[in-house]
Amino acid sequence: MASSLNDSRILVTGGTGSFGKRFIQRLFEEYPAIPRVVVYSRDELKQFEMAQQFPADKYPAIRFFIGDVRDAGRLKRAMEGVDTIVHAAALKQVPAAEYNPFEAIRTNVLGAQNVIEAALDSGINRVVALSTDKAAAPINLYGATKLCSDKLFIAANNLRGRRDIKFSVVRYGNVMGSRGSVIPFFLNRRSSGVLPITDPRMTRFNISLDEGVAMVLYSLENNLGGEIIVPKIPSYRIMDVAEAIGPECEKPIVGIRAGEKLHEEMVTASDSQNTIENDRYFVIIPMMHQTNQNEMSQKFAEYHKGTPVPHDFRYSSEHNDDWLTVAQIRDLIKLHVDPNHRA
Numbered sequence: 001m002a003s004s005l006n007d008s009r010i011l012v013t014g015g016t017g018s019f020g021k022r023f024i025q026r027l028f029e030e031y032p033a034i035p036r037v038v039v040y041s042r043d044e045l046k047q048f049e050m051a052q053q054f055p056a057d058k059y060p061a062i063r064f065f066i067g068d069v070r071d072a073g074r075l076k077r078a079m080e081g082v083d084t085i086v087h088a089a090a091l092k093q094v095p096a097a098e099y100n101p102f103e104a105i106r107t108n109v110l111g112a113q114n115v116i117e118a119a120l121d122s123g124i125n126r127v128v129a130l131s132t133d134k135a136a137a138p139i140n141l142y143g144a145t146k147l148c149s150d151k152l153f154i155a156a157n158n159l160r161g162r163r164d165i166k167f168s169v170v171r172y173g174n175v176m177g178s179r180g181s182v183i184p185f186f187l188n189r190r191s192s193g194v195l196p197i198t199d200p201r202m203t204r205f206n207i208s209l210d211e212g213v214a215m216v217l218y219s220l221e222n223n224l225g226g227e228i229i230v231p232k233i234p235s236y237r238i239m240d241v242a243e244a245i246g247p248e249c250e251k252p253i254v255g256i257r258a259g260e261k262l263h264e265e266m267v268t269a270s271d272s273q274n275t276i277e278n279d280r281y282f283v284i285i286p287m288m289h290q291t292n293q294n295e296m297s298q299k300f301a302e303y304h305k306g307t308p309v310p311h312d313f314r315y316s317s318e319h320n321d322d323w324l325t326v327a328q329i330r331d332l333i334k335l336h337v338d339p340n341h342r343a
Contacts, residue, residue: 004221006033011082013069013115014089015039016046018178019130021053023086023213028059030217040065040078041089069111072118079122086216087115087129087153090146093180094134094259097142108145109152116156116167124165128219129153130212131171131228133205133264133317136271140259150228154286157226166225170215171266173205173233173317177337182241187338190246196254202238203263203317206324207231208336215281224303226286230266232277235320236329244329245341265316272313276306282315 010027012020016039024037039062041047047064054062067074069089079085090108091097097104112129119127131150134143156167177183182204186195207215211231219229242251256262267275267282274285274297285300287293301307324332333341 005217006031008034008084009036009038009082010034010084010086011038011040011079012086012088013040013075014087016041016043016050017088018175018209019088019212021050022209023088023216024054024062026210026213026217028054028061034061036063036081037061038063038065038078038082040067040069040075042066042068068107069114070106072114075114075118076122079118079124082122083125084220085115085119085124085127086220087112087127090130090149092132092142094140094142095257097145098140098259101141104141104145108142109148112149112152116152116159119165119167120156120159120163123163126165126220126223127153127156127167128216128223129167129169130216131169133171133173133266134261135171136265137268139261142259154226154228157286166223168219168223168225169228170212170219171228171230172207172212172215173264173266174207175212176206176208176332178209182238183245183333183337186242186245187333187341190249193246193249195242195246195249195251197238197242197251198254198256198260199262200239200253201262202256203235203320204238205233205264205266205317205320206236206332207233208332210336218280222304224300227300227304228284230282230284230315232280232282232322234322234324235317236324240324240326241329244326244333263316263318265314267309267313267315269312269314272309272311275309275313276301276304277309278304278306282309 014020065078091104132146135146138144138147150169153167153169271284276283283304
């Protein structure tokens with residue numbers, strides 16, 4: 001594994017985001033001989049700030065490309081000399097996508113297709129695209145665009161012909177402490193004495209940024225192409241998060257926002273007939289046309305050392321076997337979000 005990634009030339013779309021910065025930091029920590037890392041994003045200020053974190057004299061492999069995944073030509077230029085793509089760029093805010101639907105489509109769907117076509121034309125060997133639990137049985141536009149993106153990346157394996165390239169997807173839940181998520185929102189509101197609760201029954205999956213990075217690194221090295229990899233991670237109850245952050249605060253119920261679910265799922269009942277599991281992950285196997293699906297399932301099961309899940313199985317946040325307690329949530333906030341947090 002180390003020798004393979006040490007020899008890789010990697011482009012990260014959305015490279016100045018929370019995931020991109022942590023992923024690139026881990027690359028340099030674990031694979032110091034890596035020859036090229038390209039940060040591809042739209043925001044020159046974020047690139048300038050990131051360049052202070054990764055100065056050229058200490059990180060000679062890093063390159064910064066200003067560009068948008070909507071721009072197919074710029075993507076293709078950025079992929080010159082690259083063999084691996086991690087696609088993290090997306091418009092992710094649910095309310096913004098509801099209000100500006102075609103903007104989300106242009107970035108999350110058309111941008112995904114641009115990445116695929118540029119990769120096919122540029123001699124890329126492997127592509128891993130980041131997805132979200134909101135892409136499983138979506139009810140909001142963000143989730144619907146990410147479902148479309150997932151389908152595009154999986155189907156791209158049908159287009160590779162004789163090219164040595166594999167496309168796959170990783171799907172996971174709420175990243176603890178990510179921008180716009182509930183934990184930093186509650187931390188910021190704690191001083192007001194009021195933590196607004198959308199619905200006391202609400203649950204979510206939880207994953208740390210480092211766990212998400214580790215999952216992408218695993219996927220880069222361990223995918224056949226066509227899989228959607230889903231991690232086995234804990235859930236939390238929104239009331240437990242509020243208690244972990246502000247036990248003394250008032251907690252008025254304000255109602256669910258447009259596009260929100262009470263609970264999230266990452267493997268739907270419809271996916272179950274094409275899903276296997278091993279100790280660490282669920283793997284949703286591609287449905288291939290003109291291919292014996294039983295042979296396909298056996299191939300992926302042997303490769304991933306997995307077994308089929310039961311029919312009608314659902315992996316949802318409210319039916320999880322692993323739940324975070326209030327104390328565990330506090331510990332994770334100290335570890336991953338705010339080391340000075342005290343409740």
